[in-house]
């Protein structure tokens with residue numbers, strides 16, 4: 230039999246282009262592919278080329294990559310009109326190309342049966358309608374954050390909530406604009422970045438599935454509430470299988486980096502350090518610290534007695550204090566974060582609490598000093614400290630900064646003493662539950678199997 234005919238179905242996957250979106254959606258694709266689904270991931274040309282390069286080293290299984298947007302020619306986020314301009318061009322050009330790409334497969338042995346699109350690309354739902362194929366919207370933030378946004382979405386769209394807003398027994402903060410100081414001057418009730426987030430809700434009611442990179446026990450209350458709104462499925466955490474259940478062959482890495490990491494230098498340096506002696510510091514791919522906040526972090530690291538590995542992206546290097554150096558520290562422009570968090574020398578993660586970093590800390594058992602900068606990171610940090618109890622959040626002063634003494638005190642508290650032991654105990658439990666969710670018969674694994682069973686009948 231032709232190998233092409235052995236697939237259970239063909240699924241097109243469309244992630245938003247950023248690191249924090251590519252990672253979970255490509256990882257979910259790998260899980261589907263390992264269970265017999267043909268996957269085509271479609272993204273910008275630069276991302277396609279980067280993924281293909283890494284795929285040559287064997288980390289993407291049988292996934293194919295196709296570009297629907299030539300960002301070097303048409304302009305990326307640094308092109309005309311900044312991020313907003315890019316979004317407009319991407320929709321105009323990408324939607325036409327996506328239709329052509331899906332049609333290209335229509336007469337093959339494996340026509341596309343379903344489009345899984347990033348909720349941040351809500352227009353893709355219209356493409357699925359036009360071509361009469363199934364669709365799934367994939368949210369890359371936590372269920373709790375999205376639930377917190379729902380009343381704002383209804384307000385902005387002028388619609389009555391379909392179900393009463395979540396009554397919050399877990400005590401997460403109401404997500405209102407005064408809690409989002411880093412959004413800059415607020416023009417109108419919802420600034421552009423918030424509107425971008427709220428557009429994720431567009432078309433959700435038409436989706437066959439609404440997917441979350443989360444797992445049932447982690448966000449049980451919110452997932453149950455949201456299931457009254459949409460056909461929600463929690464399918465995460467989407468870390469490479471070798472860090473969790475080890476059932477997906479050759480799945481050791483995300484296989485995509487916005488900046489080439491110096492993996493060798495990081496592992497050599499970590500290998501030379503004692504167990505749990507290193508503070509790992511990273512604020513993710515999408516955000517840069519201000520010079521003032523970077524100076525506070527630098528001072529905390531210099532005054533603390535701990536070793537540190539700090540990711541400072543090239544765009545942030547000028548924010549570091551002049552002549553910043555320490556024989557206890559290594560500063561890199563990017564690192565293989567999973568390998569770092571999984572290294573026994575690492576005992577603490579100073580993090581912006583992006584959703585991927587949060588799930589990685591939980592899944593690999595690393596305590597978090599939570600320094601959220603905006604949007605979902607604020608909700609995630611709250612859950613890290615108060616709900617899952619796997620970290621501590623330094624206080625923010627009246628000017629909106631975490632000062633060095635506060636950061637240093639949190640690092641000390643999280644790495645030794647009574648609080649540190651409690652956090653380690655909680656992490657052990659969450660880590661086991663994360664693995665259980667994706668392992669055979671776990672809640673996430675079962676959701677994936679149900680989706681595949683349905684896809685096989687289309």
Ligand SMILES: O=c1ccn([C@@H]2O[C@H](COP(=O)(O)OP(=O)(O)O[C@H]3O[C@H](CO)[C@@H](O)[C@H](O)[C@H]3O)[C@@H](O)[C@H]2O)c(=O)[nH]1
Nearest residue numbers: 248249252369370513514515540563564566583584585586
């Ligand atoms: O040196 C590094 C630093 C990070 N990472 C990886 O990059 C990803 C970063 O993702 P995340 O922690 O979610 O942060 P951002 O890249 O900042 O993610 C954006 O997208 C996320 C998903 O929507 C949101 O939760 C965040 O708030 C938003 O800033 C993670 O998988 C990390 O493992 C590396 O591989 N090497």
